[in-house]
Structures are given as C-alpha cells and as structure tokens.
Amino acid sequence: QVHLQESGPGLVRPSETLSLTCAVSGGSTRDRNYHWGWIRQPPGKGLEWIGSIYYSGTTYYNPSVRSRVSISSDTSKNQFSLKLTSVTAADAAVYYCARHILRSGGHTWLDPWGQGTLVTVPS
C-alpha cells in the first residue's frame, strides 16, 4: 500500500522560496506507471493542481504558477520535491502530494494523497 508524507517549513516569508518534500513508501517514484504530483488548498477554498513529475523527469505545471515552480525527483531517496519562488500571501495553503495517474486517452486521477502540510506566509 502506497503512502505519501509531506515535509517542510510551515512558515515561509514573503518573497522567499517555499520548499517541500514528499516521501513515498510502499511504492517507487521510478514506477513507469505513475506520475507524482503536488496540489494545494488555500484555507476555506478549493483544490488547485500545481504540477506533476514523471520518473523520466518530465514535468507538467499549472500555467498559473509555471514561472515560479519547479518539481524534481530524487529516486535514490524515493521522494520528490516542490519549490515555489517569490511567495506571497496568496501561496498560503495546505500542500498535498499525491500519486498521479496520467495516461493517454485522457485518463487521469490522483490516488493516494498525503495528509497535507500547512504553509503559512506572514504578512
């Protein structure tokens, strides 16, 4: 059974870089059947997909954050990471990592999800 766990600072100051890591257990980030993604949820609001990475290193990013985001993978540690630069108050959210099924023909879903980690951006 695959399990994902996010980790990283809970507070990031404006203009600084948000860095989070997702540790994967019970599965492998080298599995060619899956991508690995990040999703965020501002307090009291809905879900926003940030981006995903394939075992090969191919990445897909939401255009809304493309200029500021980078997702990378460390297969030796079986984890993947998110970096978001120049953060503002609008980036305050619970950040989730998830296994992302993304296949040709329009098949896409996210399962399972990590428990999430809250990132606060003080004003």
Next chain:
Amino acid sequence: QSVLTQPPSVSAAPGQKVTISCSGSSSNIGNNYVSWYQQLPGTAPKLLIYDNDKRPSGIPDRFSGSKSGTSATLGITGLQTGDEADYYCGTWDGSLSAFGGGTKLTVL
C-alpha cells in the same frame, strides 16, 4: 475561478439519494475522463470515482459516477451522516489537471 462548475452545496436527509453535478467543456470533460474526490472535514481528499464510473477497492457501491457530453454526475445513495464532506470533480484540461470548485454535502 474553476474551469469545472459544481454547485456550492447540496443537502438531503439520511437514507436519501443525492446527486452532485460537474459541468465543463469540450476541452476538459468532453474529451477526458472524470474523477471524484471526497474530503472529510480536516482530512486530505480521497479518491471515490475514476474513469467516470469506476470505484477503487474499498469504496462502497453507494457511490456512483456517470458522464454525458461535457457534464459528469456523482451519485450517493443511502446517505449517512458520515458522508458529510466536500466533494470535488477532476479531469484533464489541455495541459493541466483541473478541479471543480467543490460541493459541500450536508446530511440533514
């Protein structure tokens, strides 16, 4: 502003049936498969339905999904108080993974 439109809230009594709609366009739902997620208060989202109408192992058959054209529907029968949650639809849209704005289900 979400590319997929869901009603903000729905409600029904225990034991009843409820449906939640998800409306999109040809660039998303019309040409891709839909998934549904349940988010209980204070927890991470959980996959309920994938590929429009398939249930992952462990999801009871009280939950069902369907798709027609550019819209999708989540159905829940035999409502329980434990079903009170936010529900999100999701699909692929061009070059990104998109979600609906979410629907809060209240079991009266």
